[in-house]
Amino acid sequence: MVLKVSSCPHCNSKIFFRIELSDINTERFPAPVYIVHKNGIYDKTSTFYADSKLRISYSTKEKKAGALKILNTIDKP
């Protein structure tokens, strides 16, 4: 599990989530994964793209095809 600090494409807030290789399809990189930002007001899903070292290359507000899992954001560790 790798802790990631990123920003939500919907509200630009800093978000935290944990990701591991089993969360993504490792046949093709960058691999999409859905991240749900739960901020108490709304739950918004974005698509984040990870490379083979689980670095996030980019993200988009849209729910793109191909993600295996939905990951929730976590409270600031």
Ligand SMILES: [Zn+2]
């Ligand atoms: Zn957000």
